[in-house]
Amino acid sequence: MPSRRPDETGYGHVVERYVTRTYGGLPRYLVLNSGRFLGPRWWHTTRFTRHLLNDAAAITDEELEALLGYEWRSRLTAAWLIGVDRRERFRARIGDLFLASEVCYSGGAYCFALARFGTHADAEVLTAYLDRYLPRTDLHYDQAAALGALLRLDALLGTHHTDRFTEPDGLWDEWVKGVGRLGYPSYTPTELRRWTDLQCDFANGWTRL
Template sequence: MFPLHPVHLLQRRWEALNGLAVEMRTRDPQRALELRVTRRYVKAHGRYWYVFSGAALLLPTPRLRLFQRRLHRDARRATARELETLLSLGWREQAVGLWLIAAGRRVDLRNRLADMAAGDEHHGLADIGPAAACLGEDQDAETLARYLHVALAQGDEDGPRLALAALLHLDDRLGTHRAQEFLTTDGPWERYAGHAADPDDLRRSIAEYLALFSGGRPTSRAELVRDGAYPPGWRGWHLPPFF
């Protein structure tokens, strides 16, 4: 893994200082809050770049542990208002907000997730499945079912697969059968995807995220090495360092 060029580091430091200066000069309290949460959580020296690509599942163990510690720290420190602000902004901010809710098991944001799932605009909700799965109660399963009814009918590209996987996980945990209405022959999922879903594959996919958010070690990296896609000494891509 190659270090960032000093010029790039200086540019990132300058952007951070400039963002802080703009935030301090802003007189509108709501706009100042939006700038603050974006600077603090979304542009936090690049570490949440992993959220946007899912690359956190493939981090080598030392980076994974550092990422998990900082993710859980931020999930504890973020206030409900800060998280609600993240969820009200663009898809990057929403993605980070959902990961923080999942990692911190922030039940105080449960109703906010339900409101978002019931809305007509689902862009940026690709991670609502893992967030609801981490909260883990019957109300969260209802949120996922509500989301899937709308998202599958609209043909949303991001979100339905992980949401269905999360719903299967909650069915197993709660002893319910909500996912079956989506998995029936010629049902909502088959009409959406053009093929039947593999429940075992769905369960494995959500298990990776649950392991990540609970402080465990996802198996995606080891599977790629075992399958020969990458050599045993593979250290991952050139990712932004932590500061």
């Protein structure tokens, strides 16, 4: 489905309200993408987080659809809001966008949302993504984020979806070698799992308040 500007669908306010609102001079989408709010020294974390929680609860499904139908900044922000509020009814939509991988940067946010949902259905989406994109050693998309999220779900659900990807000289090792030749850094599965845990534990901690 081709992207459409929210103002073309009657939701012209959503980008300014949810995506480009600034914190410490940075728009929300950039703060989410960089992860700086997860660090202990960013002065704006409390304000940023409370606004994120409020917006995740207040945004309508129609507004989320308007964001998901637009470009990467809007899709990234929408996926975070969906994940924070655990709106599992968006699982199929998130899964379709993730597997299509039409735009950059938003995939990590899809992984966060799926990890937050935390069910076998979400593990299936992540597994399908890795089946499709890990063999592509010429592409550095969101394979790392997907593996980190799937590792978390394996631990939560008692499953072993990641075993066949991470076996020695398996798909993960081959992908790391391939993208390494393209100049991309490599991360261990343990590091990737830790990053997903950090994101989800952050959301869990604040939503309990």
